[in-house]
Amino acid sequence: MRALQSAGHEVTVVTGFPNYPTGRLYPGYRLRLIHKEVIGGVNVVRLPLYPSHDSSSLRRSFNYLSFFLSALVYLLLRRAPFDIAYVYHPPITVGLAAAVAGLWRRLPFILDVQDLWPDTLAATGMAGGRRSMRLVGLLCRFVYRRSDAIVAQSEGMKIALNAHGVPADKLVTIRNWAEAEPPINEGEARLVPHHFVVVYGGNLGRAQDLGTVLDAAVRLRERKPDILIRLYGGGVEAEPLRARAEALSLTNVEFHGPISKDAIGAIFAQADALLVHLADHPLFAITVPSKVQAYLAMGRPIVAGLAGEAARLLVESKAAIVAPPGDPCALAEAIASLADMPQEARKAMGHAGHDYYQRHLSFQSGVRRTLGLFDHARPT
Numbered sequence: 001m002r003a004l005q006s007a008g009h010e011v012t013v014v015t016g017f018p019n020y021p022t023g024r025l026y027p028g029y030r031l032r033l034i035h036k037e038v039i040g041g042v043n044v045v046r047l048p049l050y051p052s053h054d055s056s057s058l059r060r061s062f063n064y065l066s067f068f069l070s071a072l073v074y075l076l077l078r079r080a081p082f083d084i085a086y087v088y089h090p091p092i093t094v095g096l097a098a099a100v101a102g103l104w105r106r107l108p109f110i111l112d113v114q115d116l117w118p119d120t121l122a123a124t125g126m127a128g129g130r131r132s133m134r135l136v137g138l139l140c141r142f143v144y145r146r147s148d149a150i151v152a153q154s155e156g157m158k159i160a161l162n163a164h165g166v167p168a169d170k171l172v173t174i175r176n177w178a179e180a181e182p183p184i185n186e187g188e189a190r191l192v193p194h195h196f197v198v199v200y201g202g203n204l205g206r207a208q209d210l211g212t213v214l215d216a217a218v219r220l221r222e223r224k225p226d227i228l229i230r231l232y233g234g235g236v237e238a239e240p241l242r243a244r245a246e247a248l249s250l251t252n253v254e255f256h257g258p259i260s261k262d263a264i265g266a267i268f269a270q271a272d273a274l275l276v277h278l279a280d281h282p283l284f285a286i287t288v289p290s291k292v293q294a295y296l297a298m299g300r301p302i303v304a305g306l307a308g309e310a311a312r313l314l315v316e317s318k319a320a321i322v323a324p325p326g327d328p329c330a331l332a333e334a335i336a337s338l339a340d341m342p343q344e345a346r347k348a349m350g351h352a353g354h355d356y357y358q359r360h361l362s363f364q365s366g367v368r369r370t371l372g373l374f375d376h377a378r379p380t
Contacts, residue, residue: 001042003367004086012082013044014074016067019051021203021234021258023059034074047074055236068093075101084148085109092117092140099146111147114176116160119283120207141165151370156286156309176290177366178297178357191270195228196339198303199271201264202291204235209279211237212305214245215328216335217253224336225252229275232256232264268298272346273338277305280326288313293361295319299354301346303334319353 005011017035018026025031035046047070052059075082075097087095087109098109118136144150144166151174152158158173191197204210213229220227231241234257245253259267268274274295278284285308292310295302302320304311305327314320321338323330338346 002040003363003371005042007371011042013039013042014071015044015046016049016070017046017051019049019053021053023051023053025051045074047071053236064091064093067091068097071097072100075107076104081105082107086112087147088112088114089143090115090117090120092136092143095143095147096139099143102146108148109146110149110151111143112151112153113157113161114153115287116157116164116283119160153290154286154288154309160286172369174366174369175288175361176293177361177363178290178294191230191267191272192228195226196224196272197270198227198229198273198275198335198338199232199267200230200275200277201232201268202289204231204233204238204241206237207279207284208235208237208277209305209326210241210277211244212326212328212331213275213277214241214248214250214253216332217245217250218248219328219332220335221250221252223332224339227335227339228252228254229335230254230256230267230271232259232267234258265298268295268300271300273301273303273335274298275303275335276310277331278307278310278325280307280324284325285309293357296353296357296361299350301338301341301349302353303331303338305331305334317353317356319349319356 001011001013017029017031029035029046031048031051033048037044037046047067049067049070050059050062050065052063054060071094085098085107087098089095089111095109095111098107101107102109117140118133121136122133141164144161144164147170150161150166150171152161152171153174153176155173158171161171162168191199200210200213202208210231213231217229229252231253238255242255245255274291276289276291276295278287278289284306287308288310289306292302292304292314296317296319302314304314304320304322305325306314306322307325311322314322321334323334
């Protein structure tokens with residue numbers, strides 16, 4: 001948003017009250033009809049919603065629908081209409097608000113697709129009945145038709161959207177970039193003395209299938225007792241994972257709640273290796289999770305349980321050891337192999353990943369393409 005502003009655009013961010021990933025409002029916020037603030041020089045408008053991010057399909061639906069209604073009313077009643085909107089999906093209800101508002105007030109919009117619905121809902125266990133999924137599919141197609149351009153976060157997703165009926169000339173691939181690009185850490189990791197520390201940071205949800213990581217930890221416990229796996233974050237699977245780790249007596253796995261971006265960046269920089277994993281599902285083979293870019297930017301070696309496009313990207317970067325998703329034996333072997341490497345070899349992997357990120361995935365390259373798309377779609 002600041003890049004758009006720096007390019008001469010007047011920017012307003014319309015969003016809900018912060019409650020991700022716990023479903024509880026952040027300290028200092030309370031629900032009200034509208035809340036305005038300025039963050040990093042950008043105007044932010046917060047609208048009411050039903051806060052929820054648990055495993056209940058009903059409560060999650062209330063979360064999506066409540067913000068849809070708030071956003072729709074805001075867009076219809078705002079005195080000065082926007083020239084163009086840049087809309088993030090999921091959930092598709094945000095795009096639906098822009099699409100419906102555009103029927104009464106001319107509102108061109110670009111849809112940034114991070115997940116395919118209803119496919120992702122089914123893959124993560126959030127699906128309702130068949131009728132519900134059919135309705136979600138119809139809403140998606142309506143929003144796709146109304147949008148002026150659609151951004152896909154991977155080539156595989158672009159192909160899938162085209163197969164869903166989106167015209168090829170409406171689609172562009174712009175990969176996500178890391179939110180911060182710190183200098184890579186040249187020193188020894190010091191998170192825990194005398195341990196090889198593998199860090200995961202992000203959502204602890206069904207899509208990540210982190211039970212596979214716990215199963216890998218069981219296999220590593222006796223073979224490599226100096227390996228410690230740390231999981232940072234929250235989500236619907238956080239408590240089940242904690243309970244399972246406790247039942248398995250996994251002293252080589254630690255859970256840490258969500259922390260600030262600056263704090264997790266410092267943790268990443270000191271880790272011996274960074275971990276990413278997604279469930280073994282065809283949908284995730286066309287997905288590149290944003291933590292891949294964040295990890296590469298950190299300049300640390302990576303161990304990954306991924307398939308498809310994200311796996312190919314990491315192999316090409318020469319920064320990672322990649323195992324098949326959902327395979328705890330292969331993941332344990334990948335972690336052990338990385339731990340057994342000489343420090344200089346791991347450092348070389350980190351440098352390779354950082355260089356790859358700068359060449360292909362950096363903020364500058366992504367913003368340049370986004371600004372070009374924005375200027376093309378914006379009415380004159």
